[in-house]
Amino acid sequence: DAGVIQSPRHEVTEMGQEVTLRCKPISGHDYLFWYRQTMMRGLELLIYFNNNVPIDDSGMPEDRFSAKMPNASFSTLKIQPSEPRDSAVYFCASRSPERANYGYTFGSGTRLTVV
Amino acid sequence: GIQVEQSPPDLILQEGANSTLRCNFSDSVNNLQWFHQNPWGQLINLFYIPSGTKQNGRLSATTVATERYSLLYISSSQTTDSGVYFCAKGDGGATNKLIFGTGTLLAVQP
Numbered sequence: 001d002a003g004v005i006q007s008p009r010h011e012v013t014e015m016g017q018e019v020t021l022r023c024k025p026i027s028g029h030d031y032l033f034w035y036r037q038t039m040m041r042g043l044e045l046l047i048y049f050n051n052n053v054p055i056d057d058s059g060m061p062e063d064r065f066s067a068k069m070p071n072a073s074f075s076t077l078k079i080q081p082s083e084p085r086d087s088a089v090y091f092c093a094s095r096s097p098e099r100a101n102y103g104y105t106f107g108s109g110t111r112l113t114v115v
Numbered sequence: 116g117i118q119v120e121q122s123p124p125d126l127i128l129q130e131g132a133n134s135t136l137r138c139n140f141s142d143s144v145n146n147l148q149w150f151h152q153n154p155w156g157q158l159i160n161l162f163y164i165p166s167g168t169k170q171n172g173r174l175s176a177t178t179v180a181t182e183r184y185s186l187l188y189i190s191s192s193q194t195t196d197s198g199v200y201f202c203a204k205g206d207g208g209a210t211n212k213l214i215f216g217t218g219t220l221l222a223v224q225p
Contacts, residue, residue, distance in 0.1 A: 033212065043201070043215040056212065089156060103148055103163035104203075104213065109156055 006092050006107035013114055018080040021110045023092030024073055031095040033104065034067055034077050038088045049075065061086075082114045119204050119216035127222045128192050136187040136219045138202030144180045146205025148213065149187050153198045161187070161200075192223045 005024040013019050025032045033048040047057040049069045057067070064083070069075040079086055089111050093104040118141035128134055138147075149161040162169050162176040164185065169176055173192075178185040189196055199220050203213040 042217055043203075045212055045214075048212055091158065093158075102146055103160045105160060106150075106158040109158075111156075 004092055004094050004105050004107035006090075006110050008110060009108065010111045011113070013082055013112070015083055015114055016081045017114075018078065019082045019086075019112060019114075021077040021090050021092075021112070023075045023077070023107060025075070025092070025094030026096075026105055027073065028096065029094035029105075030097040032069060032075050033093045033095070034075070035091040035093065035106075036088045037091060037109075043091075046077070079112075082112075084114045087112055087114050119202055119214055121200075121202050121216040121219050123219060124217070125220040125222075127224065130192060130194060130223055130225050132192050132223075133188070133190045134192060134221070136189070136200050136202075136221075138185040138187070138204075138216055140183050140185075140202075140204045142183070142207070144178065144183070144185075144204055145207060146213070147178050147180075147185050148203045149176055149185070150201040150203065151196075151198055152201065152218070153195075158201075165205075189221075192221075194223045194225055197221055197223045 007022045034046040035043050037043045046059045047067045052069045067077045089109045091106050091109045093106045095104050120139045122137045147165050148163050151159045164176045164178045166178050166180045173190045175188045199218040201218045202216045206212050
């Protein structure tokens, strides 16, 4: 199992540009989560999906952020237009449906810098 | 809202020493996890431990749900144990989406 795979690892973009972050969860996991980590706010949940359906997007900062999960093996987080305050590390995580193993598995993260 | 408090905020150890990290939470627990974020930023799940005790090598964890705390024990610490240790608790909903504490920054010196 390759784990949760995120791309790109690093992204530097100019303010106003569109940014798309990608995530491939572990096969068989039924929940997918997008988190953002900053020094000031720590780890924040942005949105999560269950069986590809968005369940709770209350953590999405504003309309500039959107997320999709077109199938069980792929999700995207898009920021349009990007702003310097969006600079952070964005993590994707997935979770097994087995009750005995509800531990999250995180991807390696995407470090986003908006200049 | 749900509170997840970790202590100490930071800790310096000499290699070989033991340590105990604490996580207090504000309400009942049905999902408690410990994570290690290494100096390269990777978040590694150490334990899923809503109750009881688990051990994995030099690490062990205990959650006492009735008293609303969890402990992470690190024995014979190594420099590779350095990083930030996060405790995270489910929000109590059907998903058990995790609320993270602010972490304990651990530095193990050779």
